[in-house]
Every structure is written in C-alpha cells, then in structure tokens.
Amino acid sequence: MSARALTVRRRQLGRGLLHLVLIVLAVFFLIPVVVMIVTALQAAGQGGGGLSIVPHSLTFDNFRAVWEETGLPRLLVNSVIVTVSSTLLVLFFSSLAAFGLVQHAFVGASVVLLVLLAGIMLPPAAIIVPLYAEIHDFGLLNNYLGLIGPYTALGLSVGILFFRNAFSAIPRDIVRAAKVDGASPWAIYVRIFLPLSLPAIATVAILQVLFSWNEFLIALLVMTKENRETAQLAYITYAGLYSASFEKQFAVLALLTIPVLLVFLVFQRQFVRGLTSGAIKG
Amino acid sequence: MSDDANADKRVEAGPRGEETRQPEATMTRRSVLKSAAMAGGGLALLGTPGSAAARPFITRAKVTIDYWTWHHISQVPTEKGRDRIKAAFEQANPNITLNVKLFPFPDYLTALKTAVPNGSSGDVLGLQNGALLRQYRPYLQTLNTLAEKGMGKNWQKAYLSKAISLPQRENNWPHKSDEYWWMPAEVAILGAQWYWQDIFQKVGVSVPKDYGELKEISDKLRSAGYIPTAWGAKDQWPNTDYLIVYASQFRPGVVEAAELGERKFTDRAIVAGLTFMAQTVKDNLYNTGPFGTTAYPEAYQSMFAARKAAMINTGAHNISLAGTPGAQENWRAFLFPHIPGAPQSNWLGKLPSGVPTPTGPSPSRLIFDVGYLVSMRKGLDKAKQDAAWRFIQFYVGPKGQRINSFWTQPSLKAVHISGFTNKGFVNMLNWHFAVAEFGERREFLFPETREALQTAIENVIVNNADPRTELAKVDVAAKKARLKAGGKK
Numbered sequence: 001m002s003a004r005a006l007t008v009r010r011r012q013l014g015r016g017l018l019h020l021v022l023i024v025l026a027v028f029f030l031i032p033v034v035v036m037i038v039t040a041l042q043a044a045g046q047g048g049g050g051l052s053i054v055p056h057s058l059t060f061d062n063f064r065a066v067w068e069e070t071g072l073p074r075l076l077v078n079s080v081i082v083t084v085s086s087t088l089l090v091l092f093f094s095s096l097a098a099f100g101l102v103q104h105a106f107v108g109a110s111v112v113l114l115v116l117l118a119g120i121m122l123p124p125a126a127i128i129v130p131l132y133a134e135i136h137d138f139g140l141l142n143n144y145l146g147l148i149g150p151y152t153a154l155g156l157s158v159g160i161l162f163f164r165n166a167f168s169a170i171p172r173d174i175v176r177a178a179k180v181d182g183a184s185p186w187a188i189y190v191r192i193f194l195p196l197s198l199p200a201i202a203t204v205a206i207l208q209v210l211f212s213w214n215e216f217l218i219a220l221l222v223m224t225k226e227n228r229e230t231a232q233l234a235y236i237t238y239a240g241l242y243s244a245s246f247e248k249q250f251a252v253l254a255l256l257t258i259p260v261l262l263v264f265l266v267f268q269r270q271f272v273r274g275l276t277s278g279a280i281k282g
Numbered sequence: 283m284s285d286d287a288n289a290d291k292r293v294e295a296g297p298r299g300e301e302t303r304q305p306e307a308t309m310t311r312r313s314v315l316k317s318a319a320m321a322g323g324g325l326a327l328l329g330t331p332g333s334a335a336a337r338p339f340i341t342r343a344k345v346t347i348d349y350w351t352w353h354h355i356s357q358v359p360t361e362k363g364r365d366r367i368k369a370a371f372e373q374a375n376p377n378i379t380l381n382v383k384l385f386p387f388p389d390y391l392t393a394l395k396t397a398v399p400n401g402s403s404g405d406v407l408g409l410q411n412g413a414l415l416r417q418y419r420p421y422l423q424t425l426n427t428l429a430e431k432g433m434g435k436n437w438q439k440a441y442l443s444k445a446i447s448l449p450q451r452e453n454n455w456p457h458k459s460d461e462y463w464w465m466p467a468e469v470a471i472l473g474a475q476w477y478w479q480d481i482f483q484k485v486g487v488s489v490p491k492d493y494g495e496l497k498e499i500s501d502k503l504r505s506a507g508y509i510p511t512a513w514g515a516k517d518q519w520p521n522t523d524y525l526i527v528y529a530s531q532f533r534p535g536v537v538e539a540a541e542l543g544e545r546k547f548t549d550r551a552i553v554a555g556l557t558f559m560a561q562t563v564k565d566n567l568y569n570t571g572p573f574g575t576t577a578y579p580e581a582y583q584s585m586f587a588a589r590k591a592a593m594i595n596t597g598a599h600n601i602s603l604a605g606t607p608g609a610q611e612n613w614r615a616f617l618f619p620h621i622p623g624a625p626q627s628n629w630l631g632k633l634p635s636g637v638p639t640p641t642g643p644s645p646s647r648l649i650f651d652v653g654y655l656v657s658m659r660k661g662l663d664k665a666k667q668d669a670a671w672r673f674i675q676f677y678v679g680p681k682g683q684r685i686n687s688f689w690t691q692p693s694l695k696a697v698h699i700s701g702f703t704n705k706g707f708v709n710m711l712n713w714h715f716a717v718a719e720f721g722e723r724r725e726f727l728f729p730e731t732r733e734a735l736q737t738a739i740e741n742v743i744v745n746n747a748d749p750r751t752e753l754a755k756v757d758v759a760a761k762k763a764r765l766k767a768g769g770k771k
Binding site for chain 2 (some may be wrong): 125129133225
C-alpha cells in the first residue's frame with residue numbers, strides 16, 4: 001500500500017472514529033429528550049408512574065390536560081412577551097455597544113469591555129437578592145418589565161462579545177468609503193454593520209431566546225400572581241410534596257421545548273456560522 | 283374555633299339588608315322605624331365586646347391573600363383544580379380569594395430571603411420549626427391577640443401540648459416569651475419500631491420484651507431470609523433519631539438538654555446511647571452496610587415496604603407509605619424495648635408500649651417534632667390582616683387539619699389521621715399520638731449541632747472511634763452555635 005493510500009485510510013479511520021464518538025455523544029444527549037417525550041405520551045400511572053424510556057401506551061391526554069389545567073396559553077403569552085422584548089432589546093443595545101467599542105477607540109476601551117464581559121460570569125442566583133430588591137423598589141413585581149429588564153441586562157455581555165467579534169471582522173475600507181460618501185454613524189451601523197453581521201444577530205437572538213424562555217428562578221420570584229407567571233413555572237403544578245405526576249410534568253416541558261426548537265431550526269445555519277465566526281475571530 | 287361560615291352569614295346580613303328593601307314601596311313611618319331599629323341593632327352588634335368569633339367579619343370587599351409555601355399538601359398533582367384546602371376555605375369565606383404560591387423547597391428559601399425583608403412576600407407563610415422560623419421573626423406578626431379573639435383564651439389546650447411548648451421554647455431560645463408568631467399546622471411523630479405482623483407470624487417470632495429478645499428474633503428473621511430491621515443511615519437524619527431514642531432510656535430529654543447547654547454531650551446517658559447504637563450494628567440487627575443505604579427509597583421502600591425487611595424504626599409520619607399492599611392489615615408497632623443497663627421506669631403509666639402487642643417495661647420514648655407552622659407577615663392592612671388570620675385559623679383549625687389529615691399528622695388533639703379503614707392500623711396510628719405526649723424533641727435548634735452529632739455517630743459506628751471523644755467534639759460545635767445565637771454558654 002502506498003504512503004498516500006495509507007494516509008487516506010488513516011484519515012477515513014479517524015473520521016469513522018470521530019463519527020462513532022459523535023454518535024455515542026448524540027445518543028447520550030438524546031436520552032433525556034426521549035425519556036421526556038415517551039413519559040409525556042404515556043397514560044397516567046403507566047410504567048409505574050415514573051420515568052420511562054420504553055412506551056407502555058400512547059396518548060395525547062397529558063398534553064390536553066396540561067394545556068387546560070395550567071392555563072398554559074396565558075403563560076405562553078407571558079413568556080413570548082418577555083422573551084421577544086428582551087431579545088430585541090439585547091440585540092439593539094449589545095450591537096450598539098459593540099459598534100461603539102469597535103468604531104470609537106478610546107482610552108480604557110479594553111477595561112470597559114472587560115467589565116461588560118464580566119457579566120457572563122454572573123449566574124442569576126448569585127445576584128438574586130440585590131436584583132430582587134431593585135425590582136421591588138422600582139415597583140416592577142408582577143410586571144413584565146420586572147423580567148424584561150433583568151433578562152436584557154443579563155444577556156448583554158454575551159451579545160456584546162458576539163457583536164464585537166462580528167463587527168471587528170468588517171473591513172475598515174468599507175467604513176471609510178461610507179464616511180467619504182457622507183454616511184452618519186447611525187447609517188454606518190444600520191446599513192453596513194448590521195447587514196454584514198446576520199450570523200451574529202441570529203446567534204445572539206437564539207442564545208437570548210433560550211435564556212429568557214428557560215429562565216426559572218427570577219420568574220418564580222418576580223411573577224407571583226398566577227396571571228403573570230411564565231410558562232416555565234407551569235410544571236410546579238404537578239410536583240406534589242408526596243407525589244408527582246411525571247407524565248404531566250414532562251408534557252409541560254415537551255410543549256415548552258417546541259417554540260425554542262422552531263427558533264433554532266429557522267436560524268440554525270446563521271447560528272452555526274455565528275458561533276464559528278466567533279471562534280475564529282475571537 | 284369559631285364557626286366561619288356562620289360568621290360570614292352574619293356579615294352578609296348587613297349589606298344585604300339594603301338590597302332587600304323594596305324601592306317601589308311607600309315610605310311609611312313604620313318602615314322608617316323598622317329600618318332605624320335594624321341599623322341600630324347592626325351597629326350595636328358591631329360594637330358588642332367579646333370574642334371576635336361572635337363579631338361579624340369586617341371585611342366586606344373582596345380581599346385576595348397570598349399564601350406562600352413549599353408544602354401545600356392538599357394540592358395533589360393528579361387532582362389539579364381540586365385543591366381541597368383552597369376550595370373549602372373560599373367556600374367558607376366567599377369574600378376572600380386565596381392565592382397559593384407553591385415553590386420548590388430550595389427556591390422557597392431564596393424567595394423568603396429576597397421577598398420577606400422587602401415586605402413583598404406572601405401574606406401567610408409556611409415555615410419550619412427552628413432556624414427558618416427564628417430567622418424571620420422580625421418580619422412576622424405576633425398572633426396572640428388574633429388567636430385569643432378568634433379561638434378563645436385557652437386556644438392552646440386544643441393542641442397536643444408539645445405542638446405548642448416545643449416551638450415556643452425552641453424559637454425563643456435563649457429567651458423566654460409568651461408571644462406566638464406561628465401556629466402549629468402539623469406534627470411528626472417517629473421512633474417506634476414498626477413491623478410486619480404476618481412476617482412475624484410466619485417466622486414464628488413475637489414482639490420482644492427486651493433487647494435480648496430483639497436480638498433473638500432478629501437472628502430468626504435473618505435465618506428465614508429477612509432483613510431484621512431496615513436502616514438507611516446514609517441520609518444521616520435517621521441516625522440522630524436513633525440516638526435520641528436510645529439515649530432517652532438512660533435519661534429522658536438528655537440530647538435536647540445537651541444542645542441547649544444544660545448538660546454535656548459527654549453525659550453518661552448519651553455516651554451509653556451511642557455505645558449501644560454501635561452494639562446494635564455489631565449484633566447484626568440491620569441490613570448490610572446501613573451507612574451505604576439511603577432512607578428513601580432504599581430502607582423504607584425497597585426494604586421495608588417491599589417486605590424484604592421485617593422491621594423499621596419509624597412513625598406515624600410515614601403514612602404516605604401505607605398505600606403499600608397489605609400495610610394496613612399488617613403494619614403494627616412497638617416501642618424500642620429496654621436496653622441492658624438502662625434504668626427501669628414506668629413513664630408510660632397506663633398506656634401500652636406497643637399496639638396491638640406491648641413490648642416489655644421501660645422502653646424508649648418516641649420523638650416529636652412540629653413539622654410545619656404557618657405565620658403572618660407584618661405590616662398588612664386591616665382587611666388583609668383579617669383575611670390572613672381567617673386563613674391561618676382555618677388551616678390550623680379542625681376544618682383545615684381534617685382535610686390535611688389524609689396526608690399528615692394533625693397537631694390538634696381532636697383530629698386524627700384519616701383515610702384508613704383498617705381498625706387495627708388506625709388504633710396503632712392513634713397510639714402514636716397518645717405516646718407522643720412523652721416524646722423527645724426531634725429537630726435540633728442549630729444545624730451545626732446536628733451535623734456534628736451525625737459525624738460523631740458515623741465515626742463511632744463506621745470507624746470504631748471512641749464515643750466519649752467524638753461526643754466531646756459535638757460539645758464544642760454546640761457551644762459555638764449557642765454563642766452565635768446569643769446564648770451565654
């Protein structure tokens with residue numbers, strides 16, 4: 001066998017092994033999803049009333065029940081309001097901040113960036129006490145702004161990081177040419193930077209949608225009135241002290257997964273591009 | 283307890299009096315006098331001194347109260363929309379809407395930490411006896427006046443005596459106070475030796491009269507293929523329960539006294555209790571590797587409920603397991619029998635030391651805790667305070683406790699665990715309540731003491747450490763905790 005053929009064989013073997021590892025990992029990550037769907041589809045009490053990976057029965061009753069019993073439509077509307085608002089705000093403010101950092105070099109810009117990025121390291125639970133006090137003092141308990149504000153603030157760091165990387169990759173010549181043509185900074189931002197950063201926009205949007213949609217603790221503490229609760233809080237209904245309805249809990253969770261999955265599928269290509277572009281330019 | 287429904291009916295009479303007037307009717311002198319008399323009567327009724335129970339409820343407008351808890355047992359997941367407490371309370375109090383906010387327990391602690399100091403928590407809060415209740419004392423309403431008005435001057439007498447005395451002593455420590463900022467909603471009674479009656483019969487053993495007999499029947503049970511007693515020591519909490527049960531034979535109340543600094547953990551009674559505890563492991567009373575076994579689900583469900591173990595040290599708090607097939611017919615209980623070297627005493631009086639079969643004289647005592655209490659947030663306006671109190675009174679009163687008695691142990695003397703049909707099982711459960719009046723305190727005032735004691739127990743049993751040396755370390759931890767809490771020694 002020639003050296004070239006050997007190299008090709010080795011490459012194929014390496015690729016095969018890589019695929020095997022990836023398949024194993026994919027199965028590993030898919031198991032909880034399968035358990036969720038199978039359990040949600042089984043009639044109450046089937047399979048010992050616990051978690052199941054093998055379907056004992058097939059029914060959509062749990063979905064119907066949780067839809068009515070938890071008032072899920074109302075909760076979903078609340079979640080959509082909060083998620084869409086915070087995502088739009090994060091896109092707007094983080095792209096503007098990144099634009100400022102990239103376009104206007106000033107003394108201490110790196111320190112400002114560092115401070116902004118420090119937010120990535122802050123889990124909501126670590127700041128919950130002062131954050132709650134602030135929301136309370138602003139009179140925003142049981143108010144959409146009580147969630148939109150914190151979600152936006154907590155999403156800014158990641159947004160700025162992605163937009164800064166994307167904006168840094170835009171050739172300076174284009175910006176210079178636009179300036180020569182008399183474009184204002186706003187026009188440069190809107191007509192050049194944003195259209196050239198669609199993958200970053202998609203990435204930040206998906207990450208923010210994921211975060212806002214799935215966030216539990218702040219929503220639990222801020223939205224204490226039933227008509228203001230977000231959809232993530234619905235599963236508590238089925239977690240009793242001495243018993244739990246796993247079938248219905250998983251039906252709630254399966255329903256909540258659908259919108260996020262749709263968002264991801266729509267922006268999947270841009271999301272991957274956004275992540276890889278961030279990785280290379282980082 | 284006052285009759286809420288009647289009180290409400292009386293309230294309704296006031297405003298509805300106006301509605302019943304006939305607008306078309308001619309205004310005669312007689313009707314004017316009649317109206318004046320009714321109005322005067324109504325005012326007099328409002329001003330009548332005496333118990334508030336006899337007074338009309340002053341809240342006429344619809345009031346919404348928020349009840350925050352992690353422990354809303356009447357909300358059964360499979361019965362959504364049928365929260366029995368909420369339904370019954372709102373039916374009895376049509377002017378009040380009860381908004382139950384249920385939290386997972388770890389998040390509940392965060393919710394309290396954030397919302398209580400800001401005055402934005404629920405109006406009624408569910409709390410645990412001990413550290414949690416003490417921590418929020420400054421933010422909670424003193425309920426003495428409301429309780430006396432609503433439930434009568436000696437309202438405490440309706441409750442198991444320890445359901446009142448225990449939280450009062452613990453939560454005020456190191457001071458003494460007659461203030462109540464909590465009401466006892468349910469209790470936990472443990473420390474009895476539960477057994478499968480039919481397994482005992484099948485193997486041909488009977489309830490032991492002393493520890494020697496317990497060892498003998500354990501050997502026979504093991505030979506017949508059963509684990510004599512299931513013990514889930516890995517979870518740690520059963521271990522302090524066991525020690526309190528054993529030490530109670532040598533000196534009742536000694537563990538509590540040691541924690542409060544009135545005695546030492548190196549007291550002879552505790553040393554003897556811990557030494558005996560280690561001996562029971564050497565005597566092969568339990569499942570293999572108890573310190574590698576969890577209480578739930580292994581010891582309780584997989585061993586005892588699954589009939590692999592013939593006995594378990596538990597109590598009436600474990601009624602959630604009584605749905606096990608054959609449990610009602612066959613689960614019976616006795617107190618842990620007399621330990622060699624422990625003094626003899628007839629603390630039970632005429633009460634049997636087991637149901638249906640007593641164990642011998644001078645057995646261990648049961649252990650007792652007030653598992654769940656409800657409190658009211660300070661600073662509520664008058665209407666909310668009235669409504670919040672109505673809910674507390676309902677919840678800890680006969681109506682609320684009767685509803686909850688399907689799942690938990692009531693703190694009222696007159697209410698018993700419900701939902702079971704087997705007479706023998708019901709008798710056995712009720713026996714726990716009678717014996718619990720002599721019970722030992724279960725929960726520790728300071729988590730530091732409990733953790734130090736759990737470590738000492740594990741070191742003695744697993745690592746063969748010296749009991750006295752290990753217990754001396756507990757004394758150090760307990761003293762530190764007391765000083766931190768404002769105690770003197």
